[in-house]
Amino acid sequence: MPDTSTLYIGLMSGTSLDGVDGVLADFGAGDAITSTLAAAYVPFPDHLRADLMALQAAGPNEIEREALAANALAVHYADCVAQLLHQSGKSAADIRMVGVHGQTIRHRPELGFTRQTNNPALLAELTGINVAADFRSRDVAAGGQGAPLVPAFHRAVFGDDSESRVVVNIGGIANLSILPAGAGQGTTGFDTGPGNALMDGWVLLHQGRPYDANGDWGASGTVHAGLLAQLRDAxxxxxxxxxxxxxxxxxxDWLQAALQRTGEAVAPADVQASLTMLTAGTIADAIIGHAPDARKVYICGGGAENEFLMRLLRQALDGRAEVQSTALLGVAPNRVEALAFAWLARRFDRRLPGNLPAVTGARGLRVLGALYPA
Structure with missing residues (x-):
């Protein structure tokens, strides 16, 4: 691998637990992405998704089950890398580094830890490429939340000198980045609450489908005011x-507890409508409360494909801001997070900080990541 290579791969498997998104990006001489050479998606088989979902809560023999799941993840990550190399006509020797997030199975910064299961050593062995991983734990060690990490990337890629913007990533959990006009001073961001995780879980439970395509099932129901009030009371x-x-x-389990407190039966489609409104409403509240002057909101992540969710978000913002896809800024919604981890790998490789203390609450800027050489 040439030291002068500016090609980096980013791999992301998020809280939606659907699969791996990967991108191959060229960063040129600095931290700006000059081009995206390839993008790939590798879905998780049902058994791996079930294994990862089970690891979200305490259970028997967790250490062995997590280790086996981490090995399986590494194989899927390597498959995604192979697809990116094939699409781009590049070889492993052309790539400077892979940045891989891993799969979050616990996030407890209030207890001083966050856990992204992964086997980056195996990924380096399978691909023959340097791997950077474990991006969140250093920020947590410095007193931060370890999340969200994407606002620094959003600032670098989507910031504008003349226009204040908000970028909202709607994955399993939703987070936003507030990007004031200018050189990036005052950039902030935080998780707003559930994104797709509850909606996906509910439709899987009742219809056996991994997600509510276009939000059609949710749109067939009616928002239940009592349930929504219970959910928003968190x-x-x-x-x-x-x-x-x-x-x-x-x-x-959290949803079922809210349903019990509601005190009456709620039709499954009405629950789905209420969950969609919860996501839309809490995102809108965050924008109105923390970025009241922003007139442009750009959406990325799987939630950008949920037409019902987008309609409810526009209604909740009530004309305060225009809601569009990040595709209008040149990056497809399903590529943004993977690109962020290519960018974080680039920052780590250059020993530059990847966090924003104003976002995570860390004591200062930190270089994020750990190296697993090829």
Whole structure:
């Protein structure tokens, strides 16, 4: 691998637990992405998705089960890398580094840890490429939340000198980045709450489908005011940033408890409509409360494909801001997070900080990641 290579691969498997998104990007002489050479997606088989979902909560023989799942993940990551190399006509020797997020199975920064299961040593062995991994733990060690990490990347790629923008990533958990006009001073961001995780879990439970395509099932129901009030009463929504969350809080057990407190039966489609409104409403609240002057909101992540969710978000913002896809800024919604981890690998490789203390609450800027050489 030439030291002068500016080609980096980013791999992301998020809280939606659907699969691996990968990109191959050229960074040229600096940290700006000059081109994206390839993009690939490798879905998780049902058994791996079930194994990873089971690891979200305590269970028997966790250490062995996590190790086996990490090995399986590394194989899928390597498959994604192979697809990227094939598409681009590049070889492993052409790539400077792979940046891989791993799969979050616990996120407890209030207890001083976050856990992204992964086997980066195996990934380096399978691909023959340097691997950077474990991007979140250094920020947590410095007193931060370890999340979200994407605002620094959003600032570098989507920031504008003349226009204040908000970028919202709607994966399993939703997070936003507030990008004031200018050189990036005042950039902030935080998790807003559930994104697709509860909606995906509910439709899988009732219809056996991994997600609600276009939000059609949710749109067939009616928002249940009592259930929505119970969901919105979670203390997380009242916390001031910095804050982050995950399936540790927003899971189907949490939803079932809210349903019980509602005190009446709620039709499954109405639950789905209410969950969609919860995501839309809490995102809108965060934008209105923390970026009242922003007139442009750009959406990325799987939620960008949920037409019902996008409609509810526009209604909740009530004309305060225009809601569009990051595709208008030149990056497809399903590529943004993978590109972020290619960017974080580039930052790590140059020993430059990857976090924003104003976002995560860390004591200062930190170089994020650990190296597994090829």
């Amino acid at each position: 203390a997380f929504f009242r916390l001031a940033p910095p804050k982050s969350s995950g399936r540790d809080l927003f899971n189907l």
